[in-house]
Amino acid sequence: MSANTYQLSQEDKKFVGLHIFFAVLALSIGTLFGPLQALEHSGLDLYPYLQPLFKSYYQGLTLHGVLNALVWTTFFITGFLTLVVIVGLKRELRYPKLNRVGFWTMVVGLVMAAIPILLNEASVLYTFYPPLKAHWAFYLGLTLVVVGSWIEGYGFFFTFAAWRKENPGVRSPFIALAAVITMGMWQIATLGVAAEILTMLLPWSLGLIEGTDPQLARTYFWFTGHPLVYFWLLPAYISWYGMLPKQAGGKLFSDSLGRFAFWLFFLLSVPLGFHHQYVDPGVPAGWKFLHALLTYSVFFPSMLTAFTVIASLEYAGRQNGGKGLLGWIRALPWNNPSVSAQLFAGILFFFGGISGLANASYNVNLVLHNTAWVPGHFHLTVASAVTLSFWGISYWLVPYITGKKLLNEKTATWANWLWFIGMIIFSNAMHVLGLLGAPRRTPLGLAPYIPEEWSGHLLRVGIGGSIMFIGAVLFVVTVARTAWSKKAEPAEVEVPVAEAIHDPQDTPQWLDAFKPWLIGTIALIIIAYGPQLVDQIANISLNAPGGKVW
Amino acid sequence: MSDKNQEFHPKGTLTILIIFVLTLILLWGSVYLILLNRGVTI
Amino acid sequence: MSTKTSMHIDPYERNWMIVSIVLLLGFATAIAVAAFAFGIQVPSPEQRVDPRTVAESGPWAEPGLRELSPGKYEAYILARTWLFQPREITVPVGSKVTFYVTSADVQHGFKLQNTNLNVQVIPGQVSKLTITFDEPGDYNYICTEYCGNGHAAMFGTVHVTP
Numbered sequence: 001m002s003a004n005t006y007q008l009s010q011e012d013k014k015f016v017g018l019h020i021f022f023a024v025l026a027l028s029i030g031t032l033f034g035p036l037q038a039l040e041h042s043g044l045d046l047y048p049y050l051q052p053l054f055k056s057y058y059q060g061l062t063l064h065g066v067l068n069a070l071v072w073t074t075f076f077i078t079g080f081l082t083l084v085v086i087v088g089l090k091r092e093l094r095y096p097k098l099n100r101v102g103f104w105t106m107v108v109g110l111v112m113a114a115i116p117i118l119l120n121e122a123s124v125l126y127t128f129y130p131p132l133k134a135h136w137a138f139y140l141g142l143t144l145v146v147v148g149s150w151i152e153g154y155g156f157f158f159t160f161a162a163w164r165k166e167n168p169g170v171r172s173p174f175i176a177l178a179a180v181i182t183m184g185m186w187q188i189a190t191l192g193v194a195a196e197i198l199t200m201l202l203p204w205s206l207g208l209i210e211g212t213d214p215q216l217a218r219t220y221f222w223f224t225g226h227p228l229v230y231f232w233l234l235p236a237y238i239s240w241y242g243m244l245p246k247q248a249g250g251k252l253f254s255d256s257l258g259r260f261a262f263w264l265f266f267l268l269s270v271p272l273g274f275h276h277q278y279v280d281p282g283v284p285a286g287w288k289f290l291h292a293l294l295t296y297s298v299f300f301p302s303m304l305t306a307f308t309v310i311a312s313l314e315y316a317g318r319q320n321g322g323k324g325l326l327g328w329i330r331a332l333p334w335n336n337p338s339v340s341a342q343l344f345a346g347i348l349f350f351f352g353g354i355s356g357l358a359n360a361s362y363n364v365n366l367v368l369h370n371t372a373w374v375p376g377h378f379h380l381t382v383a384s385a386v387t388l389s390f391w392g393i394s395y396w397l398v399p400y401i402t403g404k405k406l407l408n409e410k411t412a413t414w415a416n417w418l419w420f421i422g423m424i425i426f427s428n429a430m431h432v433l434g435l436l437g438a439p440r441r442t443p444l445g446l447a448p449y450i451p452e453e454w455s456g457h458l459l460r461v462g463i464g465g466s467i468m469f470i471g472a473v474l475f476v477v478t479v480a481r482t483a484w485s486k487k488a489e490p491a492e493v494e495v496p497v498a499e500a501i502h503d504p505q506d507t508p509q510w511l512d513a514f515k516p517w518l519i520g521t522i523a524l525i526i527i528a529y530g531p532q533l534v535d536q537i538a539n540i541s542l543n544a545p546g547g548k549v550w
Numbered sequence: 551m552s553d554k555n556q557e558f559h560p561k562g563t564l565t566i567l568i569i570f571v572l573t574l575i576l577l578w579g580s581v582y583l584i585l586l587n588r589g590v591t592i
Numbered sequence: 593m594s595t596k597t598s599m600h601i602d603p604y605e606r607n608w609m610i611v612s613i614v615l616l617l618g619f620a621t622a623i624a625v626a627a628f629a630f631g632i633q634v635p636s637p638e639q640r641v642d643p644r645t646v647a648e649s650g651p652w653a654e655p656g657l658r659e660l661s662p663g664k665y666e667a668y669i670l671a672r673t674w675l676f677q678p679r680e681i682t683v684p685v686g687s688k689v690t691f692y693v694t695s696a697d698v699q700h701g702f703k704l705q706n707t708n709l710n711v712q713v714i715p716g717q718v719s720k721l722t723i724t725f726d727e728p729g730d731y732n733y734i735c736t737e738y739c740g741n742g743h744a745a746m747f748g749t750v751h752v753t754p
Contacts, residue, residue, distance in 0.1 A: 058738065125738055129699050131715060132740070214699055214714050253560070256599040278634045279710055281717040285627075285636045292623065296616045303612040306567060307605050311560035318558070326562050354574050358581045362623045363632045366708040367585050370701045370736035435584060437705045439736040446744040449732045501558070508597050544643050544715040546698050549673050549740025560604050567608060571615060582622060588708040590631040591721045 006090035019079020030067030038465025065126030088176030102151030109144025131546020136205035153183035175242035192223025215282035222273035236389035246498035250316025255500035264301035271528030337412035341392030352380030373434020405491035418471030426464025643715035671700035674742025701736030
């Protein structure tokens with residue numbers, strides 16, 4: 001079986017490794033600010049000691065959000081998917097230079113956006129809502145990161161098309177198709193933020209236009225903002241469906257349902273952005289309700305994923321000798337840090353899914369909007385389901401590209417456990433605070449309106465955040481030592497690719513064809529977004545000049 | 551494909567998912583009740 | 593090459609799909625009932641204003657409470673860096689108050705604690721929701737959207753007198 005696994009060339013390993021290097025670098029810096037925010041909530045404000053290097057809580061929060069949610073994810077995803085496409089299709093990239101151009105465009109964009117943030121010229125948080133006015137280099141840098149990711153996506157599409165030509169009548173390999181679906185969705189989704197930046201924010205920050213239309217900007221932003229979540233999540237799902245079953249000692253339970261779930265994500269990820277705008281004054285309630293129903297429908301493929309992934313794990317556990325209704329859980333290889341990271345990711349995602357469904361539930365959002373519940377929620381999704389899965393992937397990927405054994409499993413296991421336990425404490429406290437009315441994005445130590453009943457939970461935010469931070473340090477130490485320490489032993493590492501229980505050739509053809517799904521997706525976006533976009537653009541008022549208020 | 555694979559019934563999976571659904575109803579329901587308690591907005 | 597058009601679905605998974613769909617339909621019904629039968633609604637477009645002049649003319653030039661009839665009020669609130677105008681309003685218990693909130697500069701949030709009044713405040717737009725105060729006490733309204741350096745201190749209070 002191992003002979004079947006296609007090997008990346010040395011150049012491609014290096015290329016993937018560069019992605020991971022920038023991703024982990026971003027995570028290392030971005031995560032430094034996590035405990036600063038968490039401890040501030042507990043009454044220990046360390047920001048005054050960082051003067052004049054870092055000016056404020058908000059600058060730190062901007063670095064935390066941009067580097068972790070946007071950079072760590074995007075660089076890791078493009079790198080990981082490069083490997084997935086090559087290994088999945090068992091062929092080289094069709095135009096390797098194109099992918100290199102995409103990658104270095106992302107790096108240039110990253111540097112360009114980072115400079116104004118570090119100079120406190122772009123402390124606008126990672127949603128950069130106008131008319132908070134950042135330096136133009138911030139907007140241009142973000143644009144280049146997105147454009148670079150598009151170009152890397154084109155590289156995947158050309159490679160996939162070339163494989164199709166070479167393999168007529170063969171079902172595409174699941175993981176490669178899933179990677180291409182993810183990047184395809186991303187191309188459509190990012191049109192919103194591209195329109196926001198290119199037609200409004202960039203000309204405004206350059207002084208070419210006087211003001212912005214903040215409501216229209218939000219509509220553009222959330223056109224991208226929610227599918228962004230699936231852009232983070234789907235690569236983790238690729239690992240859960242296509243790799244984790246093999247690592248756990250089993251097979252993928254259903255190839256067709258895996259594909260079906262990915263196509264549903266392709267179809268439904270975009271036309272539901274108004275569920276982030278339930279309390280916006282400029283969007284009619286009826287459209288918000290429609291998007292609520294569409295958001296519910298995108299919950300369905302996640303429910304399918306839960307079943308297929310857990311069933312694959314149950315199959316693995318029973319192959320390992322696990323008995324009884326739930327005894328197979330203990331028979332999973334919990335001592336493999338790559339597996340345990342992803343199992344923890346899944347457990348935390350259960351709760352992230354629940355709190356996300358509450359956010360998405362139209363008027364229920366009145367209880368939660370802009371409260372601490374929201375960061376509590378997305379730390380269970382992007383910072384748990386996604387981040388812990390990426391850690392788990394890193395534990396075999398870094399050894400694979402460096403040709404060295406993980407140094408070592410012990411520190412990796414501790415990293416997972418600390419992140420898991422810290423996250424439970426932190427996110428539970430944040431959810432409770434949100435229900436009690438605590439706002440997000442606020443240094444609560446400075447707020448004059450804090451009731452006594454919040455204090456115990458605020459303390460738990462600091463405790464949980466600090467535990468998580470130790471876990472993150474251990475993760476970075478583990479991958480850095482694996483890559484660079486002289487102690488790391490050489491090792492032959494394989495890319496884990498799971499087989500399906502049923503032959504993929506039995507998968508029906510409509511689950512392996514882009515055209516019907518692409519047409520359906522565009523039609524659904526036009527129905528769900530068309531009238532409101534036309535209306536809001538026709539009534540545009542660029543009358544909010546805003547400015548730098550930090 | 552072996553018969554052994556055909557016989558695999560993911561009973562444990564369904565058990566976990568039923569527990570998940572009950573938790574979901576409980577937690578979502580409690581937020582929904584907070585909403586109802588805090589009164590109307592029109 | 594397979595010519596099958598139907599996917600193979602395990603019976604357990606089929607049952608799970610049915611459970612999922614029923615569950616989501618149940619939630620959808622619950623939110624629809626709360627919105628359309630009980631009247632817990634989200635804001636809809638009210639009017640557009642010019643944020644550059646909204647503090648100089650019109651109802652937000654003199655923000656505050658207006659009594660429409662006994663027990664019925666309108667509250668015009670102007671959010672700006674970094675305060676709400678007015679900072680306080682006082683109404684008797686049982687009052688029904690319609691809030692009209694807008695911003696003179698950047699985005700803000702307006703969340704009235706322990707009620708369902710929670711809106712995004714966007715320059716150029718007016719956020720409108722109505723609340724009835726059934727319990728006496730002090731209700732803080734706090735800014736829930738990052739709006740610059742003074743954000744954490746931005747709040748006001750509704751005094752509901754017995």
